[in-house]
Amino acid sequence: MMSRTKTISAITALFVIAACASKTDGGTGTGATGAVQIFVLPEDSIANGLEPGNGPENVQDGWTVRYSRYLVAIGNFRARRTDNGDAVTDPTVYILDLKSAPTSGYVAKEFTGLAAVRWDKFGYDIPNAKAGAKALAPTAQADADFMIANGYSVYFEGSGAKSGKTVAFKWGFKAGTSFDDCSSPDGISGFAVPAGGTVQVKPTLHGDHQYFDNVTQGVEITKRLAQWLQICDKDANNDLTLEELKGCDVVTALPQPPYDLTSVTDQDMDGKITVYDYVDTQLRTFGDYQGDGECPTRASLR
Amino acid sequence: MNVSPLTAFALLALTACIDASQAPIAYDAVAVARGNGVAAAGAWSITLTRADVALGPFYFCAAASGSSTLCESSVAEVRGVTVVNALASTPQFLGRVHGFSGAIQSVSYDLGISWFDTQRAATPAPALPGGHSIQLEGVAKRGAVSVTFRADIDVVPQFQGQNAISTAPAKAAVQPANGRLAIVLEPAAWLKQVDFDAVALTGERDLVIAPGSSAHNAILVGLKNLSPITFAWSESQDPVATP
Numbered sequence: 001m002m003s004r005t006k007t008i009s010a011i012t013a014l015f016v017i018a019a020c021a022s023k024t025d026g027g028t029g030t031g032a033t034g035a036v037q038i039f040v041l042p043e044d045s046i047a048n049g050l051e052p053g054n055g056p057e058n059v060q061d062g063w064t065v066r067y068s069r070y071l072v073a074i075g076n077f078r079a080r081r082t083d084n085g086d087a088v089t090d091p092t093v094y095i096l097d098l099k100s101a102p103t104s105g106y107v108a109k110e111f112t113g114l115a116a117v118r119w120d121k122f123g124y125d126i127p128n129a130k131a132g133a134k135a136l137a138p139t140a141q142a143d144a145d146f147m148i149a150n151g152y153s154v155y156f157e158g159s160g161a162k163s164g165k166t167v168a169f170k171w172g173f174k175a176g177t178s179f180d181d182c183s184s185p186d187g188i189s190g191f192a193v194p195a196g197g198t199v200q201v202k203p204t205l206h207g208d209h210q211y212f213d214n215v216t217q218g219v220e221i222t223k224r225l226a227q228w229l230q231i232c233d234k235d236a237n238n239d240l241t242l243e244e245l246k247g248c249d250v251v252t253a254l255p256q257p258p259y260d261l262t263s264v265t266d267q268d269m270d271g272k273i274t275v276y277d278y279v280d281t282q283l284r285t286f287g288d289y290q291g292d293g294e295c296p297t298r299a300s301l302r
Numbered sequence: 303m304n305v306s307p308l309t310a311f312a313l314l315a316l317t318a319c320i321d322a323s324q325a326p327i328a329y330d331a332v333a334v335a336r337g338n339g340v341a342a343a344g345a346w347s348i349t350l351t352r353a354d355v356a357l358g359p360f361y362f363c364a365a366a367s368g369s370s371t372l373c374e375s376s377v378a379e380v381r382g383v384t385v386v387n388a389l390a391s392t393p394q395f396l397g398r399v400h401g402f403s404g405a406i407q408s409v410s411y412d413l414g415i416s417w418f419d420t421q422r423a424a425t426p427a428p429a430l431p432g433g434h435s436i437q438l439e440g441v442a443k444r445g446a447v448s449v450t451f452r453a454d455i456d457v458v459p460q461f462q463g464q465n466a467i468s469t470a471p472a473k474a475a476v477q478p479a480n481g482r483l484a485i486v487l488e489p490a491a492w493l494k495q496v497d498f499d500a501v502a503l504t505g506e507r508d509l510v511i512a513p514g515s516s517a518h519n520a521i522l523v524g525l526k527n528l529s530p531i532t533f534a535w536s537e538s539q540d541p542v543a544t545p
Contacts, residue, residue, distance in 0.1 A: 214468075217468055249495070250519075251519045252516065256519055256522050258460075260460035261522070261523060261526055262466075262467050262468050262469070262527075263468075263469060265527065271494070272494075273523050273527045273528060277527075297366045
């Protein structure tokens with residue numbers, strides 16, 4: 001008969017071995033698999049614009065913002081398990097017309113046969129469009145050609161209006177950025193694949209970051225302000241161009257306070273920080289996850 | 303004590319399963335001034351004669367963002383606030399960094415004015431120069447035109463619970479052998495976005511820059527965006543000056 005000490009030692013050894021093993025196989029030990037569908041969703045601010053008001057999602061200085069066209073390049077979806085290094089990726093890049101997005105969003109990719117465990121790393125790119133990027137229906141091929149020809153990561157047309165004044169804009173940016181370590185709004189990283197089922201993950205693209213009063217990090221603790229649309233329209237012709245943005249000094253257009261310009265960088269390398277740099281920087285943050293979840297690890301793409 | 307082979311195996315297995323811990327370490331932080339108090343801003347040349355800067359506290363984070371919402375616990379920190387002469391030619395001691403070995407990717411920090419969760423408003427540290435984060439004095443010249451200036455700069459956190467600089471890059475793989483953190487600042491370059499042309503047009507030749515003014519905003523842009531403070535770790539054990 002085994003002594004009590006030996007019994008405890010044996011149980012301990014088996015427990016530890018089992019516990020260590022569970023670190024490397026995801027803890028299932030079942031071999032079960034499932035799938036993940038990747039939906040790209042435009043936030044309501046792109047579909048329906050921004051309203052003036054005092055609510056947390058409102059533009060607080062009285063401006064109404066509407067978009068009539070909103071194109072984006074997105075793809076290179078990827079997921080990984082840090083416990084064993086398993087990874088899946090699809091380098092395809094799509095051009096999406098977010099104003100014409102299906103109600104449930106664009107189904108951009110489905111990965112099947114994934115281990116039914118948590119894949120704790122998820123990421124994607126919003127790159128500068130290059131040849132080979134595909135228009136995903138109902139996006140028009142002409143829109144994809146336009147994005148590729150200009151190398152834009154994002155392009156939008158629209159207007160801001162306040163007190164009878166309307167300022168129109170048509171802006172394309174080459175703000176290619178990778179978004180990684182995506183977490184849901186409650187901070188859970190990646191996604192869990194159900195055994196025999198399909199989980200939906202939703203990269204969510206926001207249309208309001210260029211009106212934030214700071215460059216948000218994590219939770220969106222910010223106010224939305226748009227008076228700079230009028231301040232930067234130097235010729236007062238109600239058509240705000242990129243050249244006007246490049247000449248619009250943040251010192252007068254985005255005063256601190258109420259703004260905090262930490263993390264805004266000189267994107268056009270002209271030695272000054274202008275509203276162009278501010279908008280460009282914000283367009284490197286607008287890729288979110290599962291609604292308002294963040295993808296905090298970002299890097300510029302050329 | 304006799305240990306059975308099975309017990310030894312169990313202990314060995316248990317040890318193998320535990321991740322290696324990060325070692326607690328402490329090392330010096332110093333302020334290093336760059337630029338000799340001189341910078342060019344368009345056609346203007348700027349020369350500082352005074353640059354007193356309050357630095358701290360600093361919180362270093364292993365995550366890519368050091369903001370309070372994404373980095374709830376720091377991996378290293380400098381807790382105090384120290385006022386340094388940012389024109390000094392030798393490094394100045396700021397305090398000890400207390401933390402752990404391992405990767406650092408970002409930092410959040412204040413310049414003497416903090417707004418902790420326990421405070422109702424942003425609050426200056428007692429030691430601030432004139433009650434401000436920064437005091438600068440100097441002269442800007444463009445040909446025969448000369449504008450002297452004196453600036454009181456407040457770098458204030460935007461929200462309760464956040465630092466004034468909510469996140470900035472600071473990359474290192476800190477080892478116990480690392481002897482020193484250098485916090486590098488170039489104060490003359492903080493004036494690069496000040497519109498001295500506009501000042502000259504007003505006829506003003508003795509400019510007082512106070513919080514809320516355009517020039518104050520421009521200096522915040524210089525500090526946060528054009529010439530931000532940088533961080534470098536080294537094994538140097540050279541003696542440093544005490545402010």
